[in-house]
Amino acid sequence: MSQKTLEKLINKDGIRTDGRKLDELRPAKIEVGILSNADGSAYIEQGKNKILAAVYGPRDVHPRHLALPDRALLRCRYHMAPFSVEERKSPAPSRREMELSKVIREALDPSVFLEYYPRTSIDVFTEVLQADGGTRCASITAASLALADAGIPMRDLVVACAAGKVEGHLVLDLNDAEDKVGEADVPLAFMPNLNAVTLLQMDGMLTTDEFEKVVNLALNGCKQMYALQKETLKVKYVTVKEEETEE
């Protein structure tokens, strides 16, 4: 586990260990509507990340006293499978997972017309099957698609991407090794049509100038992922429509 990474993560031509340029995203693949029990679902692969998201609801709230009189209750669970990381992770929710569940909920919350469904709950579950850095962002990207797949009215899709600083370079979409060794990591979630940042975190050290550049880098990544999100929905629903016309 704790091999000291002696080799550099970014070579003199600005190429990273996985062959990417500094401002390049990892290859990503998204599918929607892949779980039959869920009202909506999505699966994302981004680099070595493999994440499932499912949405149940709007449905009755359990326990009942949690129901809100004027809007739906949005609940989120971010969870990592024990086998998703190098050293087995206990399946009990860690403090990190509890914090991420909270910030992911708060990232999705402004996108959903919750006021349409008072006294119900909308439950979002994300399971990280394999982790390779940037799982909270990939989870948000997938969870937002799962909400759309569930047919829940939304103001915009939420898309997320991280950028940061590694070995003095500002880079987009850090993988696990880069995140561990790097100087800073800034995950950001965004609703492009509304110019709204719904999640922003940072750890590491950046000057305010660097921070501004990193935010712009992350926004660029978000825009690319947003195109992929929309394409995924189109592919899925154009196919469904064709099937129906055949009948």
Added chain:
Amino acid sequence: MTGSTVAPRLKQKQIAQLISLGKRLDGRGLTDYREIHVETGIIERAEGSARVLLGKTEVMVGIKIEVGEPFSDVPNEGVLTVNAELVPLASPTFEAGPPDENSIELARVVDRGIRESKAIDMGKLCLVPGKKVFVVFVDVYVLNHDGNLIDASAMASLAALLNTKLFNYELENGEVKIKPGYTQLPMRNRPIAVTFAKIKDKLIADPSLEEEQVMDARLTITMEKDGKICAIQKGESGYFTIEQILEAAKTAQEKTGELRKVVVKG
């Protein structure tokens, strides 16, 4: 922490109206902090302690130091653990029980500021490499909740760490023996958190509880002594525009400097 009740929503209009005029309910300017009092060394049993009053918000931090094992990936460094308790006597909305997501978030945001700014010289806390190190427990105790717990907790934690005394020790066949006398906990940086609330498209610093109850979103920026950003956390269900975030970073630069002077002088 935003209890979904009717009263704050009725107040929201008033609060928002005042803010659009550059005013606040308690007469502060938009980026003014409430009065800050810092007291240190108040718990004799703890290796370090501090109490911070931020307006009516009151937070106590106690530092305990123990000998423990290092993490395998950093065998030569001490261990930092931050925990926060929202004790039931501090607010009608706090309940006894295991830490909920609010107290976990509070602890983790404070932790990130200390850890990422490398505030404690962890290399100096190693006793036997790979086997024995000092473990620094930072326990945040919220005693009265009147808004902006993050900034108050971060200030109290910094003040307590600066007040922390490390017991002297000697090594005997790899065993740690405590000797009389103390040295200061080695500190290298002084992180300060500044929290903004967004209310109807305006940003205000150091939100009071009333303001927190009607805010759309919250943004905390932690800066180290040279003005670099070392931690950020957006909270609550609203959003920020890019322009608002960059504006907040600029204001934070000023504010962290001011607050640091108050805390470090103690």
